[in-house]
Amino acid sequence: MAKLDQGPPNYKEMLPPIIKENYGKWQYHEIPQPGVLKHVAESGAALYSVRVGSPRLVSIDFIRDICNLADQYCDGHLRFTTRNNVEFLVSDEAKLKELLETLSAQGYAVGGTGASISNIIHTQGWVHCHTPATDASGVVKAVMDDLYEYFESMKLPAKLKMGLACCLNMCGSTHCSDIGIVGVHRTPPRIDHEKLRKTTEIPTLVASCPTGAIRPDPKNKSVVVNEDKCMYCGNCYTMSPAMEIYDPRNDGIAILIGGKVSNARTAPSFSRMVIPFLPNNPPRWPEVTEAIRSIIELWIANAHKGERLGEWIERIGWEKFFSLSGLPFSEMLIDDYIFARETFRTAAGFKY
Amino acid sequence: MAKLDQGPPNYKEMLPPIIKENYGKWQYHEIPQPGVLKHVAESGAALYSVRVGSPRLVSIDFIRDICNLADQYCDGHLRFTTRNNVEFLVSDEAKLKELLETLSAQGYAVGGTGASISNIIHTQGWVHCHTPATDASGVVKAVMDDLYEYFESMKLPAKLKMGLACCLNMCGSTHCSDIGIVGVHRTPPRIDHEKLRKTTEIPTLVASCPTGAIRPDPKNKSVVVNEDKCMYCGNCYTMSPAMEIYDPRNDGIAILIGGKVSNARTAPSFSRMVIPFLPNNPPRWPEVTEAIRSIIELWIANAHKGERLGEWIERIGWEKFFSLSGLPFSEMLIDDYIFARETFRTAAGFKY
Amino acid sequence: MTEKKTPLLDELEKGKWPSFVTEMKRAAVKSESAGELLQVLERSYVEHRGHWKHGGIVGVRGYGGGVIGRYVDEPETYPNVAEFHTVRINQPSGFFYNTKTLRTICDIWEKYGSRLTNMHGSTGDVILLGCKTEDIQPIFDEYSEAGFDLGGSGSCLRTTNCCVGPGRCEFACYDTLEACYNITNEFMDELHRPMWPYKSKIKFSGCANDCTGAIARSDISVIGTWRDSIQFDQAAVKEYAAKNFDIQGLVCDKCPTKCLTYNSQAQELSVVAEDCTRCMHCINMMPKAIKAGKEKGASILIGGKSTIVQSAFMSSVVVPFMKMEVESDFEEFKDLVRRIWDWWDENGKSRERLGELIYRVGMGKFLRECEIPAVPQQVFRPRANPYVFWQQDDLDKSGTALDGSKL
Amino acid sequence: MTEKKTPLLDELEKGKWPSFVTEMKRAAVKSESAGELLQVLERSYVEHRGHWKHGGIVGVRGYGGGVIGRYVDEPETYPNVAEFHTVRINQPSGFFYNTKTLRTICDIWEKYGSRLTNMHGSTGDVILLGCKTEDIQPIFDEYSEAGFDLGGSGSCLRTTNCCVGPGRCEFACYDTLEACYNITNEFMDELHRPMWPYKSKIKFSGCANDCTGAIARSDISVIGTWRDSIQFDQAAVKEYAAKNFDIQGLVCDKCPTKCLTYNSQAQELSVVAEDCTRCMHCINMMPKAIKAGKEKGASILIGGKSTIVQSAFMSSVVVPFMKMEVESDFEEFKDLVRRIWDWWDENGKSRERLGELIYRVGMGKFLRECEIPAVPQQVFRPRANPYVFWQQDDLDKSGTALDGSKL
Numbered sequence A, B: 001m002a003k004l005d006q007g008p009p010n011y012k013e014m015l016p017p018i019i020k021e022n023y024g025k026w027q028y029h030e031i032p033q034p035g036v037l038k039h040v041a042e043s044g045a046a047l048y049s050v051r052v053g054s055p056r057l058v059s060i061d062f063i064r065d066i067c068n069l070a071d072q073y074c075d076g077h078l079r080f081t082t083r084n085n086v087e088f089l090v091s092d093e094a095k096l097k098e099l100l101e102t103l104s105a106q107g108y109a110v111g112g113t114g115a116s117i118s119n120i121i122h123t124q125g126w127v128h129c130h131t132p133a134t135d136a137s138g139v140v141k142a143v144m145d146d147l148y149e150y151f152e153s154m155k156l157p158a159k160l161k162m163g164l165a166c167c168l169n170m171c172g173s174t175h176c177s178d179i180g181i182v183g184v185h186r187t188p189p190r191i192d193h194e195k196l197r198k199t200t201e202i203p204t205l206v207a208s209c210p211t212g213a214i215r216p217d218p219k220n221k222s223v224v225v226n227e228d229k230c231m232y233c234g235n236c237y238t239m240s241p242a243m244e245i246y247d248p249r250n251d252g253i254a255i256l257i258g259g260k261v262s263n264a265r266t267a268p269s270f271s272r273m274v275i276p277f278l279p280n281n282p283p284r285w286p287e288v289t290e291a292i293r294s295i296i297e298l299w300i301a302n303a304h305k306g307e308r309l310g311e312w313i314e315r316i317g318w319e320k321f322f323s324l325s326g327l328p329f330s331e332m333l334i335d336d337y338i339f340a341r342e343t344f345r346t347a348a349g350f351k352y
Numbered sequence C, D: 001m002t003e004k005k006t007p008l009l010d011e012l013e014k015g016k017w018p019s020f021v022t023e024m025k026r027a028a029v030k031s032e033s034a035g036e037l038l039q040v041l042e043r044s045y046v047e048h049r050g051h052w053k054h055g056g057i058v059g060v061r062g063y064g065g066g067v068i069g070r071y072v073d074e075p076e077t078y079p080n081v082a083e084f085h086t087v088r089i090n091q092p093s094g095f096f097y098n099t100k101t102l103r104t105i106c107d108i109w110e111k112y113g114s115r116l117t118n119m120h121g122s123t124g125d126v127i128l129l130g131c132k133t134e135d136i137q138p139i140f141d142e143y144s145e146a147g148f149d150l151g152g153s154g155s156c157l158r159t160t161n162c163c164v165g166p167g168r169c170e171f172a173c174y175d176t177l178e179a180c181y182n183i184t185n186e187f188m189d190e191l192h193r194p195m196w197p198y199k200s201k202i203k204f205s206g207c208a209n210d211c212t213g214a215i216a217r218s219d220i221s222v223i224g225t226w227r228d229s230i231q232f233d234q235a236a237v238k239e240y241a242a243k244n245f246d247i248q249g250l251v252c253d254k255c256p257t258k259c260l261t262y263n264s265q266a267q268e269l270s271v272v273a274e275d276c277t278r279c280m281h282c283i284n285m286m287p288k289a290i291k292a293g294k295e296k297g298a299s300i301l302i303g304g305k306s307t308i309v310q311s312a313f314m315s316s317v318v319v320p321f322m323k324m325e326v327e328s329d330f331e332e333f334k335d336l337v338r339r340i341w342d343w344w345d346e347n348g349k350s351r352e353r354l355g356e357l358i359y360r361v362g363m364g365k366f367l368r369e370c371e372i373p374a375v376p377q378q379v380f381r382p383r384a385n386p387y388v389f390w391q392q393d394d395l396d397k398s399g400t401a402l403d404g405s406k407l
C-alpha cells in the first residue's frame, strides 16, 4: 500500500554541498555572461548556475540527458526555475567552461538571464487540454525561435517576461506578463441537449455563467444561451461537456501587454489587451510572431534603460503607444466587464 | 399668461462695457492682493474683480446692498462665481481702492483668490431639505470662521477647495473636493407601514435600494429591510416618505479629503474618507472644525509649494498620511462597495 | 417678527465669515415665513434633526419641473412655512448680472416669498427659497414677464452652467458663455418637461482647469482644449526669470509629461508639443509667457455624477476634440448629445444616470450605438480581461453549427 | 512507431529554441501513446481545434485529487490515447533535484506512461503526461514507495511553490524553501482531499521581486520583506562609482519614493528609511553595496488568481509584516491561513475564489471575521464613497425607534 500524505521529497536532500554550506549566506551575484549567474557567499565560495532553455514538454530521455550532464559537471545537482528552465549548479569553476562548451556543442539553448527574454510560461494547448482555443507549445516554439537573439543576449532595456495560456482560464498566468498570449474563443457554446440532460446539473451550469447568459429551459430539460450576453469565456464548458465552445474558424489568439509582478520601482500590474484577435495559423503562427516582434522592437527603440515594457507605456501613455505602434484601436479593446470603470479616461489630459 | 421656454436672461445684456470690448481678448491676469484679480486685455484695458465671500443663503436685502455697491463702483455690474462668491467688476482703477475701503468698513469678507481657501460649496441642510444628516450653512459658517485667515491671505501651498453635502446625495459635490464634509446616517430606515401602503409603489421602492436590502412583504402589503445589508444611503427615503432615516443620536458627519477636479499636473480624483464619523454638535461643530484645521495644518507643514492636498498625500502615500496625522484607521475606511477592488493594495511596497 | 429666541443660531452671528443667520434675521424683519424658518432651524439645532418633508407635486402650467415642493412636518406649529417651496430661476451665463436684473429678482420675490434666496444653487439656478403653493403660478408669471425662465428639476435636462470664460479669462478655449446660452435655448423642451430616466446635466468649462467642476458634476462635461502646440512669449519668459521665478522647479518639474524644457542659459522655454497633455499647469503658472494653441475647441466627456446610487462617477472622454463654433451654432455638439440622450432614454432604467448606464451595458456598446468612433483617448488603458463581445456578424460562421451538431 | 507523417509538426523541429516536437518524437520511439499523441496533435494543427475531453473521475485510493482525467474524442482512431490522464507529482521545494531523484521519476514513468512530462506544471508539479486509468494506482504506489507524493487538483490546497530563496539568492528575507516544505506538510489533508468551494494556492517569494509571481498567481502570497532600514556597504558603493556605474540615473532617480540619495562628492548613499517601500530596485541594481534590513519577515497578501470568473485579481496586503521563523514552526502563518480558509469555506459559493469572496462581501467583513486588524497598509487609498456598514451594536440606539414610531 502506498504511503499517504508523506509530502514532497525533502529539498534538503537535493541541495549540493556548496548550497548547504552557504545556505542563506549569499552575498551578491554577477552575470558574467548571458545564461550564467555567479553567486558569491560570505565565505567567498562561488556558485555558477548555467541556465538552459527547455521546451518544458520533455521526454524522459531529455531528463536523463540533463542528469548525465549534471553528473558530469555538477556532482549530480541541478534545478529548474519558476519559468521551466534548467539550471546546472556548478560549484567548481574549472568545470564551468567545459559545461558551456558541451552545451553549445550539443545544441542546448543557454541564456535567459538579466535583460533578456526568458522562457515563456505556458500550458497544455492541443496537446492535452479540453478547452484550448490555440496550441501552447507550438506557439511558444514559434515565438522563441523568432526571438532567440534576445534569449541568448542581454541587450533589452529590461527583463521581458512572457506568458501563454491556451484559453481564458489562463493557466499560463498571462494576466500580469510583459507580453501575454491568450487563446480566445469568439462564438457562443453549442449546446448538445441530449448530452446535457445526461451529464449536467442545470442549476450549477446556469450559475457558472459570469454574465448570466444561460437560462434554464425546463420544457426541454436543458438550457438556452442568450448569445448577446455571451462573451465566450468557456466557463460553461468547464462545467459541462455538453457546451462545446471550440470553433476552428473563429478561435485564435489575443495579445495583452504591459503587466508585471515584481514590485521593483512600480507596483505589479495587469497586462492590457492591444490586439483582440490573431488567427490560428499553425505550425508557425506568423501573425503572432510578427506582432510580438514589432512590439518588442518598438520598446527597444523607445524605452529608457531599465524600463519594463509596461513601465515605458505607462510613461508615454497608452494612446501614444497606439499611435507609435500603428496598432488599430477599436471598441474591442475598451473594457466592458466588472472593473471597466477605472480604465475610462476620467480626465481632460491626453495626447492626440 | 407666462411666456414658456424663453430661456435665461441673455448674458450679453449683463456684461460691462469693458468685457464687451475685450471679450475673448484677455491676455493675462495678476493677483495684486488677496481677493483682487487684475485681468489685462490685448487692448491694454485692465479689469479688476474684487471677490467677496457670501453666505449664499442671503436675503434680498443683501442682494440690494451689493447692487448699491456695484452701482457706485462698477457701473452696475457684478457677477457671482461658481463657488457662490460675489465679484465686483471694476473697470476704473481709481474706484478700486475706494471699493476695497468701503467693503472693509462695512465688514465684507474679501479674499478667496490664489492659494487660499475659498467659499465652501454647500447645500440646504436643516434649512430646507428633507433628508439631511446635518446642517449645511451652520457647519460652513463654523468652518469658515475658523479658517478665515486662509480666506483673506494666499499663504497655502495651493488652492484648497471644500464642499459640504448634508446627505449622501452629495448635492455639494464633495466627492472631488480637497476636503469634503458629508452628512451621514448610520442606522437603517424606519418603516411607517401605514404611510407606505398609502404613498409608495413597492416595486420601485425595492428597486431603489443599491444593496438589495429591501424585500417586499406581500402579506403585510409593505416591505422589510434586511438591516445587515443596509448602508444607510437614504435612497429609499428619497423614494418613499415612509422610510424615515434621520436619527438624531447617530447622524453626523464624515470627512473625505484629497479630491480635485482640475487637470493641472494630475488627473481629477475622488475624495477619500479619512474620518468616518464626527458628531453633530451645533451651533459650532467643534469636532469638525478641529479635524479640518489639523488636516490643513499638516498639509501646510509638509507639502511642496504648489501641491494640492491630495497631490501631497498621493506623493507620500495614504498610509504615511495616517501615521503623520495620527487619525485612527479602521475597517470603516476600507471600501466595500462596487469599485472597492482598485483601492486594495495589490503590491508589496508600502510604508510602515 | 422674530420675537422668539434663537440662542444657538445667535452664536452663528459671531465670527468673521458672513452669517446666514444674520441674513435670515434680516429677511425675517419683513417676512413671517423667514421668521418661522428661524424657529424651525433653531429647533433642528436643539434636536439634531431636520423638519422638512417632500410632498405632492407642485409646479406651473406648461412645465414639469422648476419647483421643489417642501412642507414643514408640524404645520400647526409653523403655519407660515406649512408650504415652503423652492422656485428655481435659470441664471444668466457665467452668473453675470446688471443691478437692474438683480433688483427685479428681489422685487418680485419680495412680493410673494420669504425674502430668502440662494445665490446660487449648486447646479447654478437662482434659488428662491420658500413660498406658498398658491403663489407659484403668479411668481412664475411675473418672472416670465420680466424676462426670466425656470430652471430644471426632476428627470430632465437640468439648468446648465458655465465658467466665466471669454468674459474675463485669458484661458478660455471656446465661448463658454455663448455655448451655455445657445445650447440651453436649444433644449428648452428637455429642460422644462421631464421625460428621461433621470436627471442630466451639462457644464461648460473653458479649459482643463475646469472651474465649473464639470468632470465631477455633470453628465456631459464640455472642457476647452486645443489641438496644436502651446505658444511661448520668450520675452515674457525672460521677465519671469528676471523676477527670480523658479521656472525649472515650479513649472517644468511639475509638467506631468516632462515635455516642457527650460533652457536657463537662453532663458527660453520649449515644448515637445505631441507629448503635451494640455493640463494647463505651465500656463497657469506663467500666464504672461505661455498661451494655449491656436486651434481651439473642447473635449467632450460623459457620465459624471455624485454618489447615489452606484458610487460617484467622473465623466470620461468620448470625443477628444470638437470645434465649438458659435458660427456653426454648435451643431456638432447638439447632434452628439441628442444621439446620446436618445440612446439613454431608450436603454436607461428608472433613476439610472448616463454614466451608470454606460457602465452597465459597456462603453463599447455605447460608442457603437451612438455612432462615436472608438479611440485610445477614451481610456487610461485598454481592458485587462479578454472578455470581448465579438460582433457575430463579422465572423466567418460558415463552419459553426450553433445547434449543437458536430463541426 | 511514428510511421505516420507529421509534416506540420516537423516544421517545429527547425529553429534554435529546443523543440517539443523532437521531444515527442523521442518519446514516441518507445511509447505508442506518445506516437499517437503526435498524430492527434498533427490533426489539431490541420483542423485548428483540440481533440481532448474531460471525463469521469479518476484517482487513487485515499486521495480526492492529484490526477486529471483526459480522453481523446475518437478512441477508435486513437486507441492508445483513449485514456490519457495526467498525474501530478509534488515537486521538491525550489525545484532542486539530485540526479538520482530525477532518474527515479523517469524510471517509474517509463514503466507505465507516455514517457512525456512537463518539468514543471504551471503551478509547480512534476506533470506526468498521459497514462491509462488502470495504471494510476500502480503508478502512485510506486512513486509513493520511492518517496514521492501527489500534488493537488480539484477544490483543495494546490501544490505550493517557492522561489530558490536562501538556496541561492542573496535577497531572500525568509527561508522560502523550508516554509514551503514545512507548510505543505502541515496541510496534507487540505492538499489531498478537496473539500473547499474551489482551489486555493500558496506561493512563497523571498522578496518583493516575487520570482514565483505569487501576487498574481496565488490566493495566499507570502512575499519576503523587512521592517528596518536597508543597509549600505559604502566601500562597495565607491566600487560601483569607480566603474562609472550611473548611480544617480539608474538607481536614485528610479527609486519610487525618492528616499535614496547619492552624494556624488563623498560617493556615498543614504536613505530616509521610513519612506522606503522596500521595492528592491536599488538592491537589484547594486547587490554588492545595498542589502535588505536586519529585521526580516514577510508580507502576507491574499486573493490572487487569474481571469475566470470575475476577472483576474491580484493579492492584496492583509498582514504587512509577519515573522516567518523556522524555529517557531511558522505557527503565526499557519494560524492565519487556517482562520482564512475556515471563513472562506463557510462563506464562499461554489467556484468562488478567496479574492472574489472578499470582493463580494467586503474587505471589512473579512478582516473582522478573520480577526485581522485593519491597517492603512491594506489599501492604496481609503474608500471614495461614504457607504460605511456601521456595527449597529456600537451605536447609541436608545433614541432610535426602529419600528417606525416617531422619535
Ligand code: SRM
Binding pocket: A029, A037, A080, A081, A082, A083, A084, A085, A112, A113, A114, A115, A118, A119, A121, A158, A159, A161, A176, A177, A178, A259, A260, A261, A262, A263, A264, A308, D094, D162, D163, D164, D165, D168, D169, D170, D171, D209, D210, D211, D212, D213, D284, D285
Ligand atoms: C531563477 C529564478 C527564481 C527561481 O526560483 O527559479 C529567478 C532568479 C533571479 N531573479 Fe527573478 N528569478 C526568476 C523568476 C522571476 C520572476 C517570475 C517569472 O519570471 O515569471 C519575476 C517576476 C517577473 C515580473 O515582474 O513580471 C522575477 C523578477 C526579478 C526581478 C525584478 C525585475 C524588475 O525589474 O521588474 C529581479 C531583479 C533584477 O533582475 O534586477 C530578479 C532577480 C533575480 C536574481 C538576480 C536574484 C538573485 O540575486 O539570485 C536571479 C537571477 C535573475 C536573472 O535571471 O537575471 N528577479 N524573477 C527565476 C528564473 C526564471 C527564468 O527561468 O527565467
Ligand code: SRM
Binding pocket: B029, B037, B080, B081, B082, B083, B084, B085, B112, B113, B114, B115, B118, B119, B121, B158, B159, B161, B176, B177, B178, B259, B260, B261, B262, B263, B264, B308, C094, C162, C163, C164, C165, C168, C169, C170, C171, C209, C210, C211, C212, C213, C284, C285
Ligand atoms: C471665478 C472662477 C470661475 C467662475 O466662472 O466663477 C475661477 C476663476 C479663476 N480660476 Fe478657477 N475659478 C473658479 C473656480 C474653480 C474651480 C471649481 C471650484 O472651485 O469648485 C476649480 C477646480 C477645483 C479643483 O480642482 O478641485 C478651479 C481651478 C482652477 C485652477 C487649477 C488649480 C490647480 O492647480 O489645481 C486654476 C489655475 C491656477 O489657479 O493656477 C484656476 C485659475 C483661475 C483663474 C486664474 C483664471 C483666470 O485667468 O482668470 C481665475 C482666478 C482664480 C483665483 O481665484 O485665484 N482655477 N477654479 C471660480 C471662482 C470660485 C471661487 O469663488 O473661489
Ligand code: SRM
Binding pocket: B122, B123, B124, B128, B129, B130, B169, B170, B171, B172, B173, B238, C054, C068, C070, C086, C088, C118, C120, C121, C122, C123, C124, C125, C126, C127, C151, C159, C201, C216, C217, C218, C304, C305, C306, C307, C308, C309, C353
Ligand atoms: C438645491 C440643491 C442644493 C443647493 O443647496 O444648492 C439641491 C437640492 C436637492 N437635491 Fe441635489 N441639489 C442641488 C445640486 C446638486 C448637485 C450639484 C450640481 O448639480 O452640480 C448634485 C451632484 C451632481 C449630480 O447631479 O450628481 C446633486 C445631486 C443630487 C442627487 C444625487 C444624484 C445622483 O445621481 O447621484 C439627488 C437625489 C435624487 O435625485 O433623488 C439630489 C436631490 C436633491 C433634492 C431634490 C432632494 C429631494 O429629493 O428633495 C434636494 C432639494 C432640496 C431643496 O430643499 O430644495 N441631488 N444635486 C442644488 C440645486 C440647485 C440648483 O438648481 O442650482
Ligand code: SRM
Binding pocket: A122, A123, A124, A128, A129, A130, A169, A170, A171, A172, A173, A238, D054, D068, D070, D086, D088, D118, D120, D121, D122, D123, D124, D125, D126, D127, D151, D159, D201, D216, D217, D218, D304, D305, D306, D307, D308, D309, D353
Ligand atoms: C497543467 C496546468 C497547465 C500547465 O500546462 O502547466 C493546468 C491545467 C489545467 N487547468 Fe489550470 N493549470 C495549471 C496551472 C494554473 C495556473 C497557474 C498557477 O497555478 O500558478 C492558473 C492561474 C492561477 C490561478 O489559480 O488562478 C490556472 C488557472 C486555471 C483555472 C482558472 C481559475 C480561476 O479561478 O481563474 C481553471 C478553471 C477551473 O478551475 O475550472 C483551470 C483549469 C485547468 C484544467 C484542469 C482544465 C480542466 O478543467 O480540465 C487544466 C487541465 C489540463 C490538463 O490537460 O492537464 N486552471 N491553472 C497547470 C497545473 C500544473 C501543475 O499542477 O503544476
Ligand code: SF4
Binding pocket: A123, A124, A125, A129, A130, A131, A132, A133, A165, A166, A167, A168, A169, A170, A171, A172
Ligand atoms: S489555459 Fe485553458 S486550455 Fe490551456 S491548459 Fe489551462 S484550462 Fe487548459
Ligand code: SF4
Binding pocket: A188, A189, A208, A209, A210, A211, A212, A213, A214, A225, A229, A230, A231, A232, A233, A234, A235, A236, A237, A245
Ligand atoms: S461561454 Fe461564458 S459567457 Fe458564454 S454562455 Fe458560457 S459561461 Fe456564459
Ligand code: SF4
Binding pocket: B123, B124, B125, B129, B130, B131, B132, B133, B165, B166, B167, B168, B169, B170, B171, B172
Ligand atoms: S445633500 Fe441631501 S440633504 Fe443636502 S440638499 Fe442635497 S439632497 Fe438635500
Ligand code: SF4
Binding pocket: B188, B189, B208, B209, B210, B211, B212, B213, B214, B225, B229, B230, B231, B232, B233, B234, B235, B236, B237, B245
Ligand atoms: S438606506 Fe439605502 S441601503 Fe438602506 S434600505 Fe434604504 S436604500 Fe437600502
Ligand code: SF4
Binding pocket: C163, C164, C165, C166, C169, C170, C171, C172, C173, C205, C206, C207, C208, C209, C210, C211, C212
Ligand atoms: S475653466 Fe479655464 S477658461 Fe474657464 S474660468 Fe477657469 S481657467 Fe478660465
Ligand code: SF4
Binding pocket: B265, C230, C254, C255, C256, C257, C258, C259, C260, C271, C275, C276, C277, C278, C279, C280, C281, C282, C283
Ligand atoms: S500644459 Fe501641462 S503637459 Fe503641456 S507643457 Fe504645460 S505643464 Fe506640460
Ligand code: SF4
Binding pocket: D163, D164, D165, D169, D170, D171, D172, D173, D205, D206, D207, D208, D209, D210, D211, D212
Ligand atoms: S523572489 Fe527574491 S529571494 Fe526569491 S529568488 Fe527572486 S530575488 Fe531571490
Ligand code: SF4
Binding pocket: A265, D230, D254, D255, D256, D257, D258, D259, D260, D271, D275, D276, D277, D278, D279, D280, D281, D282, D283
Ligand atoms: S528599496 Fe526601493 S524604495 Fe527603498 S530605497 Fe531602494 S529603490 Fe527606494
